[in-house]
Amino acid sequence: MKLKKPTLLLDKQKCLENIRRMKFKADRHKLIFRPHFKTHQSAGVGEWFREVGVDKITVSSVGMASYFSAKAWKDITIAFPLNMAEIDDINQLASEISLNILVENEAAVSFLSGNLHSAVGVFIKIDAGYHRTGIAVDDHLAILELIRKIEKSAHLTFKGFIVHNGHTYHASARDEILTIHNQSLEKLSHLRHFMLQKRVDAIYSVGDTPSMSLSENFENIDEIRPGNFVFYDLMQQKSGACQFSDIALALACPVVAKHNSRNEIVIYGGAVHLSKDFIQDKNGHKIFGLVVELLPTGWGTPVDDTFVKSLSQEHGIIKASDHFFKQTKIGDFIGILPVHSCLTVHAMGEFVVLENNPEKTELKLCCM
Amino acid sequence: MKLKKPTLLLDKQKCLENIRRMKFKADRHKLIFRPHFKTHQSAGVGEWFREVGVDKITVSSVGMASYFSAKAWKDITIAFPLNMAEIDDINQLASEISLNILVENEAAVSFLSGNLHSAVGVFIKIDAGYHRTGIAVDDHLAILELIRKIEKSAHLTFKGFIVHNGHTYHASARDEILTIHNQSLEKLSHLRHFMLQKRVDAIYSVGDTPSMSLSENFENIDEIRPGNFVFYDLMQQKSGACQFSDIALALACPVVAKHNSRNEIVIYGGAVHLSKDFIQDKNGHKIFGLVVELLPTGWGTPVDDTFVKSLSQEHGIIKASDHFFKQTKIGDFIGILPVHSCLTVHAMGEFVVLENNPEKTELKLCCM
Numbered sequence: 001m002k003l004k005k006p007t008l009l010l011d012k013q014k015c016l017e018n019i020r021r022m023k024f025k026a027d028r029h030k031l032i033f034r035p036h037f038k039t040h041q042s043a044g045v046g047e048w049f050r051e052v053g054v055d056k057i058t059v060s061s062v063g064m065a066s067y068f069s070a071k072a073w074k075d076i077t078i079a080f081p082l083n084m085a086e087i088d089d090i091n092q093l094a095s096e097i098s099l100n101i102l103v104e105n106e107a108a109v110s111f112l113s114g115n116l117h118s119a120v121g122v123f124i125k126i127d128a129g130y131h132r133t134g135i136a137v138d139d140h141l142a143i144l145e146l147i148r149k150i151e152k153s154a155h156l157t158f159k160g161f162i163v164h165n166g167h168t169y170h171a172s173a174r175d176e177i178l179t180i181h182n183q184s185l186e187k188l189s190h191l192r193h194f195m196l197q198k199r200v201d202a203i204y205s206v207g208d209t210p211s212m213s214l215s216e217n218f219e220n221i222d223e224i225r226p227g228n229f230v231f232y233d234l235m236q237q238k239s240g241a242c243q244f245s246d247i248a249l250a251l252a253c254p255v256v257a258k259h260n261s262r263n264e265i266v267i268y269g270g271a272v273h274l275s276k277d278f279i280q281d282k283n284g285h286k287i288f289g290l291v292v293e294l295l296p297t298g299w300g301t302p303v304d305d306t307f308v309k310s311l312s313q314e315h316g317i318i319k320a321s322d323h324f325f326k327q328t329k330i331g332d333f334i335g336i337l338p339v340h341s342c343l344t345v346h347a348m349g350e351f352v353v354l355e356n357n358p359e360k361t362e363l364k365l366c367c368m
Numbered sequence: 369m370k371l372k373k374p375t376l377l378l379d380k381q382k383c384l385e386n387i388r389r390m391k392f393k394a395d396r397h398k399l400i401f402r403p404h405f406k407t408h409q410s411a412g413v414g415e416w417f418r419e420v421g422v423d424k425i426t427v428s429s430v431g432m433a434s435y436f437s438a439k440a441w442k443d444i445t446i447a448f449p450l451n452m453a454e455i456d457d458i459n460q461l462a463s464e465i466s467l468n469i470l471v472e473n474e475a476a477v478s479f480l481s482g483n484l485h486s487a488v489g490v491f492i493k494i495d496a497g498y499h500r501t502g503i504a505v506d507d508h509l510a511i512l513e514l515i516r517k518i519e520k521s522a523h524l525t526f527k528g529f530i531v532h533n534g535h536t537y538h539a540s541a542r543d544e545i546l547t548i549h550n551q552s553l554e555k556l557s558h559l560r561h562f563m564l565q566k567r568v569d570a571i572y573s574v575g576d577t578p579s580m581s582l583s584e585n586f587e588n589i590d591e592i593r594p595g596n597f598v599f600y601d602l603m604q605q606k607s608g609a610c611q612f613s614d615i616a617l618a619l620a621c622p623v624v625a626k627h628n629s630r631n632e633i634v635i636y637g638g639a640v641h642l643s644k645d646f647i648q649d650k651n652g653h654k655i656f657g658l659v660v661e662l663l664p665t666g667w668g669t670p671v672d673d674t675f676v677k678s679l680s681q682e683h684g685i686i687k688a689s690d691h692f693f694k695q696t697k698i699g700d701f702i703g704i705l706p707v708h709s710c711l712t713v714h715a716m717g718e719f720v721v722l723e724n725n726p727e728k729t730e731l732k733l734c735c736m
Contacts, residue, residue: 004453005431038681060682061636063373080682081624083636084699085372104625107698132683133625133634166680256449257472257501266501268429268451272714276644312534313406313710314428314448315500330475331452342681346640347715 001352003333006269007252008344008351010231011298014248016048018229022212023052029218034058034077036207036227039342043071044353045230058207058225062086062093069097076100079162079207079225081125081133082108087115094118100159104134109149109156116155123162123205124150126191128184130166137163137187140194147200160203160222163188168210174240181211189220210241233341234290238279249351250292250299250335251344253316255328263325264309265318269336271311275343285309289336291318297354299335308336369720371701374637375620376712376719378599379666382616384416386597390580391420397586402426402445404575404595407710411439412721413598426575426593430454430461437465444468447530447575447593449493449501450476455483462486468527472502474517481521489527490518491573494559496552498534505531505555508562515568528571528590531556536578542608549579557588578609601709602658606647617719618660618667618703619712621684623696631693632677633686637704639679643711653677657704659686665722667703676704 019035026033035049036058046057046068056075059065065076066089076093077100093099100121103109112120124146127134135143143161150158165184171177188204195202205223206212212226213236231249232242253269278286289308292299305321316336320328328334338344345351387403394401403417404426414425414436424443427433433444434457444461445468461467468489471477480488492514495502503511511529518526533552539545556572563570573591574580580594581604599617600610621637646654657676660667673689684704688696696702706712713719 002453004457005429005451061373080636081634083373083622083624085370085622085701089372105698111699131630132678132680132685133627136629254451254453256451256476259501261504262499266449268448271643271645271711275639276711277639310500312500313714317500330473331479333453343639343644346681 003252003254005254006273006348008348009250009252009299009335010351010353011248011250012353012355014246015045015230018232018246018248019048020052022226022229023054025212026224029216029221031218031221032056032203032205032223034205034223034225035230036060036079036225037068038064039227040230040345041067042351043068046071046073058227062089065093065099069093074098077121077123077162077225078102079123079164082112084108084111087111090120091115091117094120094155102162103146103150106146106149109146109153112156113153119155119157121159122150122156123159123203126161126163126188128163128165128187129180130164132164132166134163137184137191140191143191144195144198144200158200158202160205161188161191162205162207162225164207165211166208168208169235169239171210171239174214177210177214177239177241181215182217185217185219185221192220209236210239213241228342231341231345233344234279234287234337234339235277244301244337247337247341249341249344250294250337251289251348252294252333252335255330255332255334258325258328258330260325263320263322265320265325265328267316267318267334267336268314269316270314272313273344273347274308274311274316274336274338275340275347276311277340277343279339281307287339288316289338291320291324292335292337294333294335302337371620371622373622374641374716376716377618377620377667377703378719378721379616379618380721380723382614383413383598386600386614386616387416388420390594390597391422393580394592397584397589399586399589400424400571400573400591402573402591402593403598404428404447404593405436406432407595408598408713409435410719411436414439414441426595430457433461433467437461442466445491445530445593446470447491447532450480452476452479455479458488459483459485462488462523470530471514471518474514477514477517477521477524480524484523487523487525490524491527491530491571494529494531494556496531496533496555497548498532500532500534502531505552505559508559511559512563512566512568526568526570528573529556529559530573530575530593532575533579534576536576537603537607539578539607542582545578545582545607545609549583550585553585553587553589560588577604578607581609596710599709599713601712602647602655602705602707603645612669612705615705615709617709617712618662618705619657619716620662620701620703623698623700623702626693626696626698631688631690633688633693633696635684635686635702635704636682637684638682640681641712641715642676642679642684642704642706643708643715644679645708645711647707649675655707656684657706659688659692660703660705662701662703670705
């Protein structure tokens with residue numbers, strides 16, 4: 001394939017290994033594996049999950065649920081608080097597949113009671129420390145009250161509790177991730193103990209990729225829903241959740257200019273391709289991507305002392321080592337490992353799959 | 369129109385006023401007005417420019433040029449350094465319209481000399497202080513050398529110099545913007561003086577929205593290429609380049625949760641809708657958007673002491689005043705003024721036009 005402009009490359013082998021590794025872990029711990037499909041948003045990648053036996057998935061919007069439902073996924077959890085304005089689409093989905101939705105307040109449950117026409121499973125969003133959404137994990141009475149309300153509604157079946165410890169994404173080391181995860185499990189075990197006393201049976205579902213990648217402790221957990229692990233990215237690598245060699249995506253970008261006086265390389269590849277998420281190095285420099293050399297069937301390890309220092313709409317500016325600056329020519333294509341693969345995939349809307357055989361397939365994202 | 373999910377609203381009246389104001393300024397100063405279409409990327413908004421007499425435009429990619437060429441725009445400058453890999457598309461465009469491209473190095477000129485089949489106008493990118501791309505404005509000899517090389521090439525016609533002072537976007541006050549602009553003009557006047565001595569006739573083209581909005585000094589300038597002004601955004605408002613009332617876009621978002629203990633409102637509206645650009649308030653808090661109340665034909669001024677404090681893929685978290693927290697209900701739609709309209713428009717891919725009459729039209733973005 002001849003590259004023309006910024007193109008997102010997917011290394012199929014790395015991706016398959018990431019999928020298999022997580023599937024094996026789920027099996028080893030006897031966990032329901034319900035991977036989050038918001039990172040790849042692709043029917044084609046979805047099939048790779050299906051091939052290892054996955055039949056339950058998580059998505060983050062009603063539109064994504066509709067897309068995957070049309071691709072024969074029949075057991076979907078929408079892990080996002082109910083958006084009442086989409087009730088018609090939810091009713092449509094609920095009549096076709098086994099659908100779980102997320103609530104965290106009585107307003108949502110009341111609305112569903114009055115507006116649902118088919119059976120829907122309900123998870124309650126629990127906040128175990130991230131403080132983005134959910135009922136506080138230790139507010140047992142409020143949680144129980146919501147369950148009782150759910151149980152009274154004709155079309156709602158209480159399924160369990162969903163936790164997402166998104167603060168692990170900003171952890172700087174493995175220990176920090178494991179501490180967050182273990183503290184969360186402890187709080188959930190108190191919740192489980194309370195709920196057992198109240199004869200409430202529930203699925204306890206956790207999700208973040210860093211904890212799911214690093215931990216072997218899943219005590220009192222029934223289901224895992226990681227998503228990012230399918231591709232990983234620099235944020236995950238920095239936190240210790242993966243190695244550089246696990247990152248399955250690179251954005252191929254044309255070199256369009258070089259500036260000798262400041263060892264900077266300008267690429268066609270900007271915020272509309274990579275997104276504006278960044279990590280910081282130990283000196284506090286913002287890093288919007290690391291640079292890899294493109295090979296016929298993949299890419300190498302990150303080039304030393306070389307990184308994307310800034311992004312504007314279509315421009316990326318690379319601060320390069322002397323060596324890399326010298327060897328790089330205007331017109332070359334170089335690879336950029338993304339900081340946050342979920343946003344890069346969404347920004348690009350499609351990727352090209354690199355396989356061991358020379359035939360390459362383009363998988364389109366779903367339209368949302 | 370019934371809103372279902374995050375929807376980008378465009379206030380047509382505000383947008384038309386922004387367009388007319390900039391067109392009048394260009395006319396008043398006898399400047400060629402070649403607006404940058406990368407902010408709106410829309411054939412429909414393009415027609416509003418055409419209605420006030422605009423027939424020359426700027427774009428930032430070959431794909432965007434092809435899109436607008438197909439919409440009957442016949443004089444287009446691609447203000448991005450040449451991407452050699454797109455030479456076939458450039459040749460196609462050059463055979464159809466009056467096309468200008470951007471170069472900043474001999475590699476690009478040599479490549480074009482060997483690969484172009486039709487006449488193309490060439491602008492040289494000049495760096496007047498932003499240090500992203502371009503030849504240093506005071507490196508007169510290097511610039512002249514590149515012009516001589518362009519002049520020797522059969523299909524290339526040297527047109528002039530393009531400057532983009534993108535550092536004005538990060539200015540914190542009007543004076544800072546005007547200082548950058550005036551220093552740039554002074555450097556360009558030295559360049560012009562030198563070039564006149566060498567009998568080089570050229571168009572001097574400048575571009576950034578902050579300077580174009582605030583300055584009345586266009587001495588020695590022939591052409592302006594602002595883009596963002598068509599919609600403006602919070603970054604521009606913060607720098608003094610516009611008022612809140614000039615911002616022509618708001619993202620309508622459903623409220624999906626409220627957290628009383630921390631006065632936080634959760635909206636369906638995240639990084640995939642708004643992008644991750646932020647501004648900082650005087651206390652150093654990151655602001656990813658300001659909140660407005662939606663009205664039948666538009667929206668109000670920003671709600672006091674209320675802002676988007678964080679974004680994840682689909683979630684936005686609003687830190688709300690007591691008053692706004694109390695009055696907002698789960699299921700409401702509220703408006704978010706974007707920090708960076710170019711990236712929000714690109715992320716959303718489409719917007720809904722609010723007009724005075726109840727008929728509303730949806731304009732699709734170009735596909736790139």
